[in-house]
Amino acid sequence: MSVRRLRRRIVSGTMTALVAVLSFVAVLALVLILGYLVAKGASSLDWSFFVRNPVPAGQSGGGVANAIVGTVIIVGLAALIGLPIGIGTGLYLAEYGSGRLGWTVRFVADVLNGTPSIVVGIFAWTWLVKPMGHFSALAGSVALAVLMVPMIARTTEEMVRLVPHSLREAALALGYPRWRTSLRVVARTALAGILTGCLVGVARIAGETAPLLFTALGNLNFSTSILQPMQTLSLQIFTYGTGPFDEWHRLAWAAALVLMGLVLVLALAARWALRSRYGAAR
Amino acid sequence: MTTLPMERAAAPEPRWQVLRGANVGDRLYRGALTVLALTLPLLLVALVSELAINAWPAIRRFGLPFVWTSVWDPVAGVFGAAPMIFGTIASSFLALLLAVPLALGVAIYLSEFAPKWLRQPVSFLVELLAAIPSVVYGLWGIFVLIPFLRTYVVPPLRATLGWTPFLSGVFYGNSLLAGGVILAIMIVPYIAAVSREVLLAVPVSQREAALGMGATRWEAVWTAVVPYGQAGLMGAVILGLGRALGETMAVTMLIGNRHDIGLSVLQPAYTMAAAIANEFSEATTNLYLSALFEVGLILFVITVAVNALARLMIWRVARGTAVGSRAL
Numbered sequence: 053m054s055v056r057r058l059r060r061r062i063v064s065g066t067m068t069a070l071v072a073v074l075s076f077v078a079v080l081a082l083v084l085i086l087g088y089l090v091a092k093g094a095s096s097l098d099w100s101f102f103v104r105n106p107v108p109a110g111q112s113g114g115g116v117a118n119a120i121v122g123t124v125i126i127v128g129l130a131a132l133i134g135l136p137i138g139i140g141t142g143l144y145l146a147e148y149g150s151g152r153l154g155w156t157v158r159f160v161a162d163v164l165n166g167t168p169s170i171v172v173g174i175f176a177w178t179w180l181v182k183p184m185g186h187f188s189a190l191a192g193s194v195a196l197a198v199l200m201v202p203m204i205a206r207t208t209e210e211m212v213r214l215v216p217h218s219l220r221e222a223a224l225a226l227g228y229p230r231w232r233t234s235l236r237v238v239a240r241t242a243l244a245g246i247l248t249g250c251l252v253g254v255a256r257i258a259g260e261t262a263p264l265l266f267t268a269l270g271n272l273n274f275s276t277s278i279l280q281p282m283q284t285l286s287l288q289i290f291t292y293g294t295g296p297f298d299e300w301h302r303l304a305w306a307a308a309l310v311l312m313g314l315v316l317v318l319a320l321a322a323r324w325a326l327r328s329r330y331g332a333a334r
Numbered sequence: 335m336t337t338l339p340m341e342r343a344a345a346p347e348p349r350w351q352v353l354r355g356a357n358v359g360d361r362l363y364r365g366a367l368t369v370l371a372l373t374l375p376l377l378l379v380a381l382v383s384e385l386a387i388n389a390w391p392a393i394r395r396f397g398l399p400f401v402w403t404s405v406w407d408p409v410a411g412v413f414g415a416a417p418m419i420f421g422t423i424a425s426s427f428l429a430l431l432l433a434v435p436l437a438l439g440v441a442i443y444l445s446e447f448a449p450k451w452l453r454q455p456v457s458f459l460v461e462l463l464a465a466i467p468s469v470v471y472g473l474w475g476i477f478v479l480i481p482f483l484r485t486y487v488v489p490p491l492r493a494t495l496g497w498t499p500f501l502s503g504v505f506y507g508n509s510l511l512a513g514g515v516i517l518a519i520m521i522v523p524y525i526a527a528v529s530r531e532v533l534l535a536v537p538v539s540q541r542e543a544a545l546g547m548g549a550t551r552w553e554a555v556w557t558a559v560v561p562y563g564q565a566g567l568m569g570a571v572i573l574g575l576g577r578a579l580g581e582t583m584a585v586t587m588l589i590g591n592r593h594d595i596g597l598s599v600l601q602p603a604y605t606m607a608a609a610i611a612n613e614f615s616e617a618t619t620n621l622y623l624s625a626l627f628e629v630g631l632i633l634f635v636i637t638v639a640v641n642a643l644a645r646l647m648i649w650r651v652a653r654g655t656a657v658g659s660r661a662l
Contacts (some may be wrong), residue, residue, distance in 0.1 A: 064550035068447050074439030075448070078526065079459045081519050085466060085474050092477070140370030148364060153371070159645065160374045166573070166641035168580025170607045171385070171634045174614060174627065178384050202374060231363030259467020262582035262607070266614055286469045286583075293473040294587060301477070308470045319465050323458070 086312070093309030096302050105274050106288075112299050116307050118274040122282040123311075126192050126268055127258050129278060134197035135204060135250055142208025142246070147234055149209065158209075161202035172198050173263035181267060189275075189282035192268030196257040204253045211245025212238060248326040255318035259311055261286040285311040382634070389628035391621060400628060406593045408618070413625035415632065417593045421510070421603035422633070425589060426578040428514030428599065429521055434571055437522045441529035441570075446555050457530065464523035472587030475516045480507040480588070483515070488600065499597045506590075511599040513589035517581055521574040528573055528648065532566030533559060569647030576640040580633060582607040606633040 100115050107114035141161070145154055176195035181187055215238050223233040239246070261284075264270075269281040270291065285307050292304035392400065396413060403414030444457050488505045495501055505511075536559050544554035560567065590602020591612055606629045617623040 060550050060553065064552035067552040067556075071439040071443035071447060074436050075443045075456055075460070078436060078440050078463070078522055079456060081522075082459055082463050082466075084478070085463075085470070088474060088478050089470070137370050137373050140367050141374060144367035144371035148367065149371075153368070157371045157374055159642075160378050162645045163638050163641050164374065164378060166576045166580070166637055166644075167381075168582065168607055168633055168637055170580070170582040170610050171381070171630050171637075174610060174630050175381050175384055177614075178388060179380075198377060201377075205371075205374065229357055230360045232359070234363065255465060259465075259469065261467070261469040262611060265611055286467060289469045289473055290583065290587070293469070293476060304473055305477075308473050311467060312470055315465050315467065316462075319462065 089305065089309045089312055092302075093305040093307075096306035097309065101303075101306055106272055106303075109295075109297060109300070114303070116283075116285065116288055116303065116310075118271065119283040119285045119288040119307065120310070121274070121276065122189070122268070122271070123258065123284040123286070123314075125276065125278065126189050126264070126282060126284055127196065127254060129190070129193035130196035130200060130257055131250070131254050133193060134200035134253070137197075138201040138204025138253070139208050139246060139250075141201065141205035142249075143212060143234065143239065145205065145209040146212035147230075147238075158206075161205050164198075164202040165206070167199075168262075169195075169199055169260055170262040170265075173266055176263065177266045184279075187267060187269035187281045189268050189278045189280065192264045192282070192284075193278070195263035195267050196260060199260065199263065200253045200257050203256065204249055207249030207252065208242075208246050211242040211249060214245065215241045244325050248322045251318050251322035251325065255315045255322065258318065259286055259315050261290055285314075382631075385627055385631040385634060389624055389631045392624035392628040395621065396625075396628075400625075401632070404593070404595060408613075408622045411619065411621050413622070415606070415609075415625075415629050417595050418604045418606045418609045418629065419632070420595045421589065422579055422605040422607070424603065425510055425513045425517055425585065425605055426575055428510065429517035429578045430571065430575060432515065432518035433522045433525060433574060436518070437525035437570075437574070438529055438567070440522070440526040441533055442555060442560075444526075445530050445533040446559065447551070457527070460526050461523050463519065464527075468520070468581065468583040469587075471516055471520055471584040475512060475584060475588045479516060480512050483507075483512060487511075500599055502598045503596075503601050505600040506602070508588055508590035508602050509600050510589060510603040513585045513603070513605070514599065516584045516588055517578045520581060520584065521577045524577055525570050525574040528570035529563075529567055532563040532570060532648070535566070536562045565647050565650050569644045569650075572640055572644035572647065576637050576644060579640060580607060580637045582611050586611045606630075 100113065102115055102120065103117050104113070104115035105118050106116065141157065145158055145161075148154060149158065172195050176191050176198070180191035180194060184191075219241060220233055220238055223237040224230070228237070264284060264287055268284060268287065270287040271281045271283045275282050289304050289307050289311065292300040292307065295301075295304075392413065396403075400413065400415055401419060402416050404416040405412050405414050406417070407413075440456075440460055444453055444460075448456060484505060484507060488511075492501055540558045540562050541554050544558035545551070549557065585605050586608040589605060589608060591604055591608055592602035593604055594601065596603070610626055610630055610633075614623075614626050617626055
């Protein structure tokens with residue numbers, strides 16, 4: 053074997069090993085983050101953490117019941133606003149999106165997908181908080197919905213496009229009008245995929261903090277009124293994590309673990325929903 | 335149908351009109367979907383105009399020098415955004431410097447070398463990094479990353495490269511370095527996921543041709559596969575840049591939030607997103623608020639430009655697919 057040949061084989065082997073190590077490093081980062089969350093947060097998860105509200109600074113104990121309920125309300129409301137618009141836009145792109153408007157909407161969706169969430173936050177502030185004169189959970193939900201729509205639209209479009217043409221043609225040949233074909237046959241076939249996109253979208257916004265800073269604001273007390281400021285887990289983590297007290301840090305880790313668990317459950321559910329339907333499609 | 339019987343008799347509806355979608359249900363359906371689809375472009379217009387209107391007082395007052403002056407004095411009412419623009423760009427490029435080799439390595443490994451059974455799980459785990467909320471990254475950064483940097487990274491860096499201006503000054507923790515590292519971890523999944531899709535879109539014949547001519551496996555990847563997907567890979571990197579530029583919470587918690595321009599990565603800095611997050615609710619005067627809106631507008635325009643560029647480059651390789659928006 054010539055020296056040159058040997059050198060080339062060594063380079064090839066080294067680079068193969070290097071990219072494998074790099075992949076390992078990336079996975080290691082995930083393990084380290086999740087590991088610390090469990091290590092530092094799990095011990096604080098007890099009954100009172102889930103059912104009690106925060107106590108005044110300096111006292112120990114207390115929980116984040118208000119933040120958990122707030123997260124569910126704000127994210128749920130955002131989904132209520134964002135999902136219909138997102139799914140409708142996605143259906144439009146898949147069914148009628150070949151023209152100029154389709155191209156524009158698709159491009160705008162992709163561009164908005166990368167918009168800094170903080171910018172969406174101040175946008176929601178000018179639209180809802182400023183005219184109403186006070187912060188509100190509703191404004192937070194609207195900001196989150198704005199973040200959600202482009203994402204849902206694009207995944208819905210892709211999932212609907214995966215439906216074979218023969219299905220659509222069969223329905224049309226049987227005399228179904230297009231709208232019924234689209235809703236009853238095409239969208240229904242793609243339902244699992246659309247659902248996956250929705251779950252992923254909800255998971256993504258559930259952890260958002262920046263757009264809530266000037267809209268939902270946060271609230272030390274238990275509140276379920278969507279016209280008043282409301283606490284979320286993400287806001288709670290920010291306040292407690294950057295605060296000066298050890299007790300706050302402890303609660304921040306626990307809240308982060310709960311939030312991460314919530315996001316992971318949604319993400320895994322999305323995976324599962326897709327797998328059961330499309331199997332080897334991806 | 336509400337058409338009059340007389341008209342009907344005059345012009346019987348041909349069957350093909352049904353197929354072209356001319357009945358009432360179809361027109362309603364299409365109309366409703368079009369209205370929903372129009373929300374996105376309208377939203378974009380509303381966003382831009384709202385930002386521009388609110389930023390207008392500051393734009394008129396300070397003009398273009400807003401971008402390159404560095405005095406930020408709310409009391410005196412003088413605002414210049416240079417330090418945050420600098421900090422935003424510096425932290426993002428530091429993040430790219432660390433994230434690009436890592437993410438490309440992951441993408442190449444997953445698309446070319448990894449055994450079949452490992453591909454799905456590993457790519458899922460890497461993409462899970464994108465699911466971690468920004469504020470959780472920030473918390474982890476404060477209590478895990480900064481102590482780690484202080485003990486294991488900064489001393490050896492100082493020992494070898496301490497003479498350069500990039501490592502001068504005392505390291506307190508919150509710094510450009512901490513912000514850049516956390517950003518790097520955060521954008522790896524995006525760059526890796528899109529790069530992987532781009533590499534998978536490269537035709538197998540490219541690899542076969544190179545291998546057939548006697549190339550080693552790595553040579554085939556590096557000389558035949560990567561150059562073929564070059565535009566798409568650049569797009570992936572630029573997409574990551576777009577994410578890094580607009581990232582808010584983790585950076586706000588780690589970068590130190592100081593209005594200063596310095597070369598040292600060990601010193602605190604500021605970013606546009608962090609400035610808005612920190613100061614928006616404290617902005618007491620209209621001019622102050624307006625200046626923050628102008629910062630938001632600049633940030634928005636930059637990220638839109640960067641994202642549009644990235645999309646166009648990715649579309650050239652993987653036509654019309656929504657790569658990246660699915661990353662999770």
